[in-house]
Amino acid sequence: MLKGLNKYLLAAVAAFALLVGKPQGMLGQDALIREGDTLSLEQCINIALQAHPDVIGTQKKVEAQQSVVGQVSSQNYPTLSASTNYSRSSPAGSSTYSDYSSDVSVSQVITDFGKRETQIGLEKENVTVTEFEASDKQRTVVYGVCEAYYGVLAAKRNVAVAEETVKQFEEHLKQAQGFYEAGTAPRFDVTKAQVDLSNARLELIKARSSLQIAWKSLSNAMGLMDVPPYDIADDMDFKVYEITKGDALQKAFSNRPDLKAQEHSAVSAQQSLKLAAKGLSPSLSAYAAYNFEGREFPLDEGWNFGITMDIPLFDGHLVEYKVKEAQANLEQANLATESMKNDISLEVEQGYLSLVEYGESVEVTKLAVRQAQENLDLALGRYQAGVGSPIEVTDATVALSDAKKSYIQALYDYRMAEITLKSAMGEKMP
Secondary structure (H helix, E strand, O other): OHHHHHHHHHHHHHHHHHHHHOOHHHHHHHHHOOOOOEEOHHHHHHHHHHHOHHHHHHHHHHHHHHHHHHHHHHHHOOEEEEEEEEEEEOOOOOOOEEEEEEEEEEEEEEEOOOHHHHHHHHHHHHHHHHHHHHHHHHHHHHHHHHHHHHHHHHHHHHHHHHHHHHHHHHHHHHHHHHHHHOOOOOHHHHHHHHHHHHHHHHHHHHHHHHHHHHHHHHHHHOOOOOOOOOEEOOOOOOOOOOOOHHHHHHHHHHHOHHHHHHHHHHHHHHHHHHHHHOOOOOEEEEEEEEEEEEOOOOOEEEEEEEEEEEOOOOOOOHHHHHHHHHHHHHHHHHHHHHHHHHHHHHHHHHHHHHHHHHHHHHHHHHHHHHHHHHHHHHHHHHHHOOOOOHHHHHHHHHHHHHHHHHHHHHHHHHHHHHHHHHHHHOOOOO
C-alpha cells in the first residue's frame, strides 16, 4: 500500500513540475485558443488585445506615467522623519562618555506659487498622451490581425483553386490516355497532359506552403507562438462599404488616437513652458521638530519650529534657457500636429481611392472568372469532339485558375482597403 501511495505521490509531483515548468505565455495561449476552435475576426482581435506584448507594454507605460503623477502629487503632503544616534567618545585628557540623541521632524511646503500644481497638470497631460498612444498601438495591432486574417482566407481559397486545377488536369490526363489507347489521339496529348499535371501539383505545393506561412503570421499578429490547431470563419465575400470621402476625413480628425496624442503633447509642451517660467519663483515651507539628547538618561528634551522662505536670486541664466527650450518644444509640437493632420488627410484620400478601385476590380475579375469558365467548357467540348488541341485545353485551364486567383486577390484587396480606410479614420475594425 505504501508503494502504491509513493507512486501516486511521484506522479503528482511530476505533474506539478510540468505545470510549473511550462512557460506562463503558453498557459495563457492554451486558455485563449483551444484545439478545434473556429474563430471569427472579432475573436482574433480580442485575443490580440489580451495577449499581444506590444499592447500589454503600452498599458504598462500608462501605469508608469500614472505613478509619476502620484510622485509629483506627494509634494502636497507633509514629510515626517525620525532619526536616532549613539556615539561614544574619549577625548584626550578626558574620561570616556556616551552621547545619545533622537528626534522626530515634520516639514510641509506651504506654497511654491503654483509650481507644484503646474507640474501635476503637466504629468496628468502626459498620462493622457500615453493613454492615446496605447490606443494607437491597439489600432496598429488590430490592423495587423485583420491583414493576417484575410491573408489566411485568401491563401485557403488559393489552395482550393490549386486543388481544383490539379483535379482538372487529372481528368484531362485520363481523357488523353483514353483517346491515345483508342488510337484517336497522339502520344503528344498524353505527354502534354502529364507535364500540365506536374506543373499544377507544383503550384499546389506552393499554395499550401503559403497557407502555412499565413497561419503562422496570424498567430504572430495575435501575439501568440505555439498554439493548437484552429480554424477561422470565412467572411471575405464581397460587401460594399458605403462612406463619403468627406465623412471619412471628418471621422479621422475626430477619432485618430495618434492625432489626439499629438494634440495633448502640444498641451503638455504648453504646461512645460509654464513650469519653466516659474523656475525663479520663491517657496514657503514650515518645519517642526522634537528631540532628545544627552549623555545620561533621562535625556534632555527640546523642540523647535519655524518657517523658511527660499528666494532664488541668480541661477546662471538656467531658467532663461529652460524657457527658451520649452518654447521651442511647444512650437515643434504644434508644427508636428499640423504635419500629422496633413499625413492623415493623405492617408484617408489614398484609402478612399483604393476602396473605389478595388471595388470595381472585384466586379471585373468576377466577370473574368465566368468568361474563363465558359472558355474552358468550350475547349473541353472541342477536345472531346476530336476537333480541339491539348494546348487549347491547357491554356483555358490555366486562364481559369489565374482568373480565380485574380478574383481572390481582388476580394482580399477590397477587404483590406476597407480595413485600411477604417484604420485611417480611427474607426473600429472590422
